[in-house]
Structures are given as C-alpha cells and as structure tokens.
Amino acid sequence: MGKNLLQKADIQIEGIRPWDIRIRHHGFFKRIMLQGLLGLGESYMDGWWECDRLDIFIYKFLAHKLDEAVPGYYSDIMMGLSGKILSRKSDDCGCSALEKEYGIGYDVFAHMLDPYMQFSCGYWRAGATLAEAQEAKLKMVCEKLQLAPGMRVLDIGCGWGGTAEYMARHYDVYVEGITNSTEEQKVAQSRCQGLDITIMLEDYQDLPDDKFDRIIALGALEYVELKNYQNFFKAVARSLKPDGLFLLHSTGSTQLVNHVGPWLNKYIFPNGCLPSGQQLVQSIEPYFKIEDWDNLGTDYDKTLMSWFEKINESWPALSMNHSPKLKRMLDYYLCSGAGFFRAGKIQLRQILLCIGGDGKTI
Template sequence: MRAMARLLAQADIEIDGERPWDMRIHHPQTAERILARGSLGLGESYMEGWWDCDQVDEFIARVLLARLDEKVGTTALMVQGLRARLFNLQSLRRTWQVGEVHYDLGNDFFEAMLDPSMAYTCGYWATADTLEDAQAAKLDLVCRKLELRPGMRLLDIGCGWGSLMKFAAEHYGVNCVGLTISREQAEFGQARCTGLPVTLRLQDYRQFNRGGSERFDCIASVGMFEHVGAKNQGAFFEMARRSLEDEGLFLLHTIGKNVRRTPTDPWIDRYIFPNGDLPSLGQVCDASEDCFVVEDVHNFGADYDRTLMAWHARFEAAWPRFAARYGERFYRMWRYYLLACAGTFRARSNQLWQFVMSPRGVAGGYRRPG
C-alpha cells in the first residue's frame, strides 16, 4: 500500500483522502492488483467495488498528467502490443464483435444516454451550451465541411443510428447510404429515417462496392475509424477512394492517440470496444497518402471531455430504469468507461481529429468553413 501511496502522491492523489479525486480503497489487495496489472487492474478492481472515487474523471486526468500509467502494469501493455503486432485484431471475421458486445446493448439504453439525434461521437461545443446543441453543431459542421448541396449522394461509413444522414437529408436535401455492423443500429436507424432518402446497410466496409461501380459526391466516416486497425487502414482508404467522385470530399472524424507505438488500453479492449485501435496522426497520413490529399485537419479533442460528462449525467439520471436489466457490475463498468475516457481527453492523452481529404487536391485550395 505504501508503494501505491507514493506513486499516487506524484499526481497529488491521496489514499482515503477527502478531496473528490482522492481514492478510497475497500479491498486489501487493491494496490497489489493495480501495480501488477496497470489499467486493466485499475478498471477491473473499480468494477468489482474494490475502490471508489467521487470524481473518477479527475482522478484519471491526474494519473495521466503525472504519467503514472507508464510506471505500472507494463506486462499487460506489452501483451496488448504483441497481440496487435502478431494478429489482425480487426479482421473481417472479428469485425462483428464490437457490434454485438457494445452497440447491440439496447437502443433504449443508448436513447437514454445520448441526445435526441442519437449521435454517439464528440459534440462541437464552440458556441453550444447543451449536449443537443453541441451535437447539432457537430453534424452541421460536417455538412458544411463537405459542402453539401441538394441532390448530392453521401456515403456514411460507420453510420451508427443514422444521425448524420438524417440531419443531412433534412437540412441539406442529400441522398444517403450508411454502413453499420450493428443489426440493432441498422433496424432502429432505418426506422428513424422513414420518409427520407436514407438507406442503412448491415455491411462491413471491406465488403462494400468492391468493383467501384457506386460513386458518391461526398463521404463521411464519423467515429468508426477507431475500429479499423493499423493493418486495415490502407484497405479503408482504398474503399473510400473507389467510392468517391474525383471532385468529391471525404471527411474523417476519429479519436486519435499522440504516439503510434502505444497499444490500445487493455481495459477498454476487454470490456468496452473489443479490437479497437486508436490511430496516431502520422498513421492516418501514412495510410491515406496513396489515395487522398489532406486538405484540412481540425483538432477539438477537448470537447470530448464535455461530451462524455454530459453522457455520464444522462446515464446516471436514467440508470434506475436499467438497473434490474444490467446489474451493479455493469453500472460500475459503464460509469468508469464514461468518466475515465473524459479524463483521458482532459489530460490531452487522446485527441479528436476531423480530416477533410480530396482525391486530387481542391483547385485553388480548400477553405474550412467558419
């Protein structure tokens, strides 16, 4: 326990202290488990009620700012990194796992946590005061960056419940096709878009438009690239290129990491997003360079902190409706997921990038809308 206390002191965190980011330990083996297993041990012991903290988000932010994650649980990180190097964790055979484990939890659950648009990606808080306004601002920003006009065809790779397509069809008069690997999302999203020129397809991006016969005026991928994996990024951009008109624009919205050599967080991989892989800025550029010119890169990762905290507030308020279905362990898992992720963005360990790309370069240059 003393070793744990000395380590946490570097982040101005006390064991059994009184501040909201201090750690209250309930189980005698908590320190041993965290020191041995790092992030995996920290998250699992929280799920099992071994420790508590009033502000898990601030606790995680302080841990990351003090770089304590680099000093514990190195074996788990090494194993995770080795798995990623030796195997294609995002192969076509494995790709449906994240849909089944995460996105198929229940549409009513996500409806309760998200805003009415059902956007499950970072909101844009530049002038917004509410989650609903931040998500509308994000969707509109994407549409304006793509320079959408009535009659255009938009492909949405990883369309979720259709939030972008619904917004683009209603506000910009665009015809949309979306791809998802979640059956729940496909059925629910299609129902939400009834009467609009929107089609959701239950299909992996690698199986789409293999012959290149379908062409779209613009393409967006908002919050899906995190599931592609380094070994498949080239195939992802090749698919986007063969599906895009030569004068079209492609917007890629993705969470990213600062350093490419860091593996996926083992706890997130095991419990929240199986086979996820955050790209670095350099990896995106390397993978896309044979297919696209990068016209614009916009980082508003700090907005994800606020988005996750808003989701957490809605999750907490709605939890009594779901407690009997999911149970206490799920509650602690999901709470830890939302708050810990908020902490990573607060510490600027994770980023949120929007790239705008073109196949040949925009004549005269691309101007990001204000």
C-alpha cells in the same frame, strides 16, 4: 501503485477530496501489481475501490506524468481510453461485441445520447447543451462537405441513422448508410422512413460500387485494425467521385501505438487502434490529399462527461434491466476517457480529404 507515487499527483488514499480513492478490498494493491491496467479497471468494476471523480483522478495522474513513472502499469491506458462503449468487431464498423455479452442495446443509448443519437464527439464551442453541441457538430461537418441538393452521400458506420436523417432533411441529399448491426439498421430504417435514405447491412470491405459525391465516417475508423488502414482508405477512395470530398471524424493518440491497452481491448475496443498523426497520415497519403484538419479533444471531454451525467440520471430506470457492474464499467469508461482527453494524451481529429495520393492504383 503506492501512496508515495499517488501523492506526487496530489491523490490520497482514503482522502476526503473528490479525486482521492478509497480502498474497499484488501487485495487491491496485489491485483494492480499482478494485472496492471486490466486489474485497475476490473477491480473498479468489482467494487474494490471508489472515487467520486474518476475523471479528475485520471487527469491528475496523467498531468503529473505518473504514467511515465510506472510505464509497465500505466502506459497502455493513455493509448486507449477513448474508444466506444459498445465495441464492434474489428474492421466491421458496426457490429456490437458488448451488446452480445452484456445485453446493452438501444435503451442505454437512448438514455445516454442526444436526439440525433450521436455516439461521437459534439461541438461545444457552438452549443451549451449536449443536444445543441451534437447538432452544431452535424452542421459543421455538412458545411465542411459543402453539401448541395441532389448529392449522393455515403455514411460509413451510420449507427442509429441520426447523421443520415440530418443530412437528408437539412440539405436535400440522398444518403446511403452502412452498419453491421442489425439493431442499428432496424432503428435507422424506422427513423429515416420517408426520407431519401437507404440503410444497408454491410461494412467498408463491401462498399457499394456506386460513386458518391461525398463520404462521411464519424467514429468508424476506431474499429479498423492498423494493418488494414490502407485497405480502408483504398475502399473509400474507390467509392468517391474524382471531385468528391471525404470527412473522417476519429480519435487518435499523441504517441505511436498499435493497440488500445488491456482493459479497453477486453471490454470496449477489441483489436482497435488509436493511431498517431504520423500513422494516420501515412495511411491516408497514398489515396487522398488533406484539405483540412481540426483537433477537437476538449469537446470530447465535455461530451463524455455529459454522457456520464445522463447515464447517472437515467440509471434508476435502466437498472431494472442492467447490472450494477455494467454501470461501474460505463462510469469507468466515460470518466477515464474524459480524463485522458483533458490531459491531452488523446485527440479527436476531424479531417477533410479529397482524391489525390502518390499515384498508386485505386
């Protein structure tokens, strides 16, 4: 990554504009040449370079197609900077890997997220604040699912229980949430106490034998390897009533990919995948018919930047228990992700599905 290349995107080294970068270590360029995208992210975490507006830096880099000019270094990043900061083991929709390595837990989420603890994209076209956008998202998905009192709903990858609480309180439905994180289960059970909600410690491979009227998965597919997509959709179809509806809320790439890039794979999203529309449809069609498909990438850009602002506002309190390197990792993830959504390299898809398919046995 040299000065001439960056100048094509109106990015300067040692410049004074918010998106210009400042080099703090003489080994920066060599590290990028040797390690590519992994080196870019790790060198930022190590304080080797600075940028006041990482989101604009990444956006300008992509908008001027510099990723295509140096595919050996930058093609991977556009396949992946939209994962989750607390990555789960692949295929479990719940257990946090970074929680074990960095000690990140509920305290970070509580400072970063909205009152419903939504760790997925909000709906900003119906909200002016993070809290309003996330509540609008919950209302929108419930309306798409056509929830009615007495229905049985399965929440795959239920997280901290905010979605389950919202559905039970506002639509008088029974919700069964599943997670592979013991901390998430404990918090969700406490949050949902007194409501018609059950929080189970399991993953999609062990879905209940019961049939549900509705199933929802907000940000769960990201943790399933591409080779297991059909197993995921087959398991969901088995648990859904013939006249039921399934809402999938998931990130994806605009290109055919099977990985998320070296930095995300190591720190954020191990073994994860951001599928293209084609890859996703090929996995869906044996088991479901597509009723509705929305793209909400611009909303995720705003969501990520709102999380970034909240983390920075809260860091004086969080810094007592978390390292500066973790802070830089959070900043790099959130701002880079926003830049990629802004450039249209990745998407947030909200897909409503019903039982259908090509006749394969479920």
